[in-house]
Amino acid sequence: MSEVEQLKAQVEKLEQKVDDINTSIKDLAEAWRTAQTLVAFMKWLAGIGAALLVLKTAWDNWVR
Numbered sequence: 114m115s116e117v118e119q120l121k122a123q124v125e126k127l128e129q130k131v132d133d134i135n136t137s138i139k140d141l142a143e144a145w146r147t148a149q150t151l152v153a154f155m156k157w158l159a160g161i162g163a164a165l166l167v168l169k170t171a172w173d174n175w176v177r
Contacts, residue, residue: 114122
């Protein structure tokens with residue numbers, strides 16, 4: 114194999130590695146967005162729970 118052919122083969126391997134890394138980064142970014150959405154939903158759910166607890170406590174103290 115000539116030196117040029119070896120360099121071409123190495124470049125092809127590097128291109129494949131870059132493509133693999135790009136795919137991994139895209140998957141990681143998607144997982145990050147999903148996690149952010151889940152955290153936002155959990156915060157919203159906690160806010161609703163806290164509001165209901167305040168209303169229940171106020172109702173219990175008012176009715177007595």
